[in-house]
Amino acid sequence: MGLLGSAAISGVAAGFVYGMLAFSIVLLFKATGIPNFTQGNIATFGTFVAYLLAVRSGLPLGLAIPLGFLATGALGVVIYLGGILPRGEAGTLNLAIRTLAVYLLLFAVMNLFWGVGQPFAFPHFLPGTAVAVGGVRVSLISLLTVGVAVVLAVAFWLVYNHTTTGLLLRGIADRPEVARLLGADTRRLSALAWLLAGLVAVVVGLLTVPAALLSTDMMDNFLLYAFTAALLGGMTSLPGAFVGGVVVGVVSNVVTAFRGQEFSILAIFALLIVTLLVRPNGIFGHDVVERL
Secondary structure, eight states, rough: OOOHHHHHHHHHHHHHHHHHHHHHHHHHHHHHHHHHOOHHHHHHHHHHHHIIIIIOOOOOHHHHHHHHHHHHHHHHHHHHHIISOOOTOOOOOHHHHHHHHHHHHHHHHHHHHHTTOOSSOOOOOOOOOEEEETEEEEEHHHHHHHHHHHHHHHHHHHHHHHHHHHHHHHHHHHHHHHHHHTOOOOHHHHHHHHHHHHHHHHHHHHHHHHGGOOOTTTHHHHHHHHHHHHHOOOOHHHHHHHHHHHHHHHHHHHHHHHOHHHHHHHHHHHHHHHHHHOTTOOOOOOOOOOOO
């Protein structure tokens, strides 16, 4: 298949990682109307919790990872209740800046308490072997990443279309004022959205760490690419997050293979600008109802 095919296939796997993080960003944006810059460090936090429980506390990894999920879900709710819910006269810009402040606060806290001696090697819990796909060797981790992304997408589709809670989440996303008038508990639903987004973020962290060392800044580049994916696909489209992620992953890998990483970054953001000029709301996005 050659260098182009190999780069494209590996780019699809990387793109699904970006897409999952973008999915969590879009999930929160649809529920709250806020672009959330905290997701990368929330993913890092959950991964660190699992690492510390497994390596420093001696818990089995099969117990440490679920506890990491629980801690991160709780963190998402705490961030919402303490940093986002007290709105006062704050508008969307103020709330978005709050998420950036929480991002910086989380980084400072993790760096203070867990930064000494980083980066760390996370215990192996996924297979490191590879299989041949179309003449290209693809790691089982990459295939697992695609599988997890598909399962997440199907699970959320089922929740959003076949459960009362999912329908309420769609309601506050599409018609927030109507949902409030009909008695929807928007605070509880928004807290749930933060919890779910935190859990998805940890999945991204755990899928990333086998191929990269664990550090307090390991998700910074992923967050940048994830936001690009979310904007490309449309900040109001959950499927668009995955499409945007795959586009970013493939373009990044292919351009890197032929011209280097510097040209890859240039190509991705040039593509983003052109897309937003032609489709201001992204490929699958639509106009956003302003939250008051």
